[in-house]
Each structure stands twice: as C-alpha cells, then as structure tokens.
Amino acid sequence: MERRKLFRIGIGIGMGAGTAVLPAWWAVRQVASGTDPDWHTDPAPLEQAFPLLGPLTEATWVSSRDEDRGLPSPDLVISGFARLAPGKLDELKAAHTFVSEEPAADFSSWFEKPLKGEGPDAPQWIRSHELDRGGDGFSTELWFDRRSDTVRFRALNPYGQGLASGSHPA
Template sequence: MDRRKLIGIGAGLAVLPAWWALRQVENGAEEDWHTDIAPLEQAFPLLGPLTDAKWVSSRDNDRSGVPSPELVISGFARLAPGKLAELTAAHAFVSDESADDYFSSWFEKPLKGEGPKNPQWIRSQELDRDGDGDGDGHHTSLWFDRRSETVRFRALNPYG
C-alpha cells in the first residue's frame, strides 16, 4: 500500500470519533439512557402499559470488545395510574430497600440518582423470574415505589 493511502486511512480514523460524537449530539443523544417504552413492554408485559422510562443496556457503548450473548437491561419505568394497586392486590409484596444499591455494573452508572426521590421500595418474589430452573439464563428483579408508581428493574436476557 502506498504512503498516501496509509496517510488518508490514518486521517479518516482520527476524525471518526469526533464525527460520531457530533452525530450523537445532532441526533439528540445527549443522555446516556433510553427512553423508549416499547422494548420494556415487550420484556415485562405484566407491567404495561408504561408511561415513562429511563433505562440502559449492557450492549450500550460496549467497551469490552468481546461480544456477549447475554443482554442485561436496567432502569426505571413509570406504571400507568392504578397499575401498582392492581399488582399489589393480586400478589404478595414485602419491603425491600436493596434496589438503591443495585447499580453495580459499568453500564448502569448513568442511572445513579435518576430514580424517584425518597422511594419506599416493595418487591414481590412472584413477579421476579429466576429462569424456572430450566437453564435458559433468564433472571428478572423488580422493585416498586408506592409513592411514584415507579418500577425499578434489572433483567438478564429479558426477551427469551
């Protein structure tokens, strides 16, 4: 390969990160999280319809360079009015403040401080999924805040 081509390729690679950052700002990607609710309603049909969401994925800006078959989604979503009352009437719930300490992965860092203020988390083991012992690698944890009708979720391979 001649020297001019190598210089051209090198210059192109040097400009690529700046171009990508400008495109993100231009496309309104100022936040480090997703706000679309359709994927969450697909992953958690029992919770729908949802009215608002902030969530991240383990495949967002993956820095590891190693492809992983596992997908983790984590975040907050607002339930429709009355949905939490419907769920608490049908399932057993207990207090569980562990949701506040559950942002342990690198990709969850943008969510710190984004949840409801002074939440009182409750949880139902009936609504959590542990893969049913069939080795399919699914796991879902859900926490609910009664005050804000917000659900805090973390799910491994939520789409099957």
C-alpha cells in the same frame, strides 16, 4: 542493548498516554455528537420484556449492549426505571404478595453508570418475588416505589434465550 531498552520505555510511555487520553476522547465525542443522555426512553421494549407491567407511561433504561463498551457477551442485561400507568401498582398489589425491600446494589455495572442518581426521590421500595422471573438463562428483579408508581428493574436476557444472541429490540 541500551537502545532497545530506550525503545521499549518510549513505547510504554506512548501506550500509557494513549490509554489515559481514550476516556477523555470518548467523552468529548459523546458531547460533540449530541448523544445526550446515555439512556433509552422508549417504553415499548420494556412492555415486551415485562408484559404484566404495561402499558408504561415513561422509561429511563440502559442496556449492556449500548455502544459495545463492554466485553462481548451473548447475554443482554437491561436496567432502569419505568413509570406504571395510574392504578397499575394497586392492581399488582391486589394480585401478588409484596414485602418492603431495597435493591441490593446501586447500579454497579459499567453500563448502568448513567442511571446513578436517577429515579424517584426518597423511594419506598416494595418487591414481589412472585413477579420476579428466573431460570433457563434469564432472570428479572423488580422493585416498586409505592409513592411514585415507578418500577426499578434489572433483567438478564429479558426476552428469553432465543433473543439473547442479538435479535432483541434494545
């Protein structure tokens, strides 16, 4: 009986130590493999997801499917920042109603962590609920910084239901 108890304790300690080493191992592997930074910079998938915003001049974004760090899910979420072409925000403001509104949360999902602290300095966020989309398993939230022509976005299944199962460009 005593021997069995010692064996269980040894397995528990070994598993606990392995769990603590795993995040450190993953971080070292990321640095060693040169995968810096932990976000995408290609604006093309965003232009496809948000055609009213394009063309975009810069992008910094992440996907819930990056590196499969989360639990498997049929849903795709993309989140980040993009820079609008000069004059695009003025064009959008002329066609839609905007209100001053801050994003509700600061990149709280596990995959959004690389975005914390990124984005424009001292943004003056505005939002048009007319430009947000929702329903049928997808939703989009957009905030625009008046001073830098930057859009902050978070979108669930931005390419529609048909692409949510794996054929997305992200």
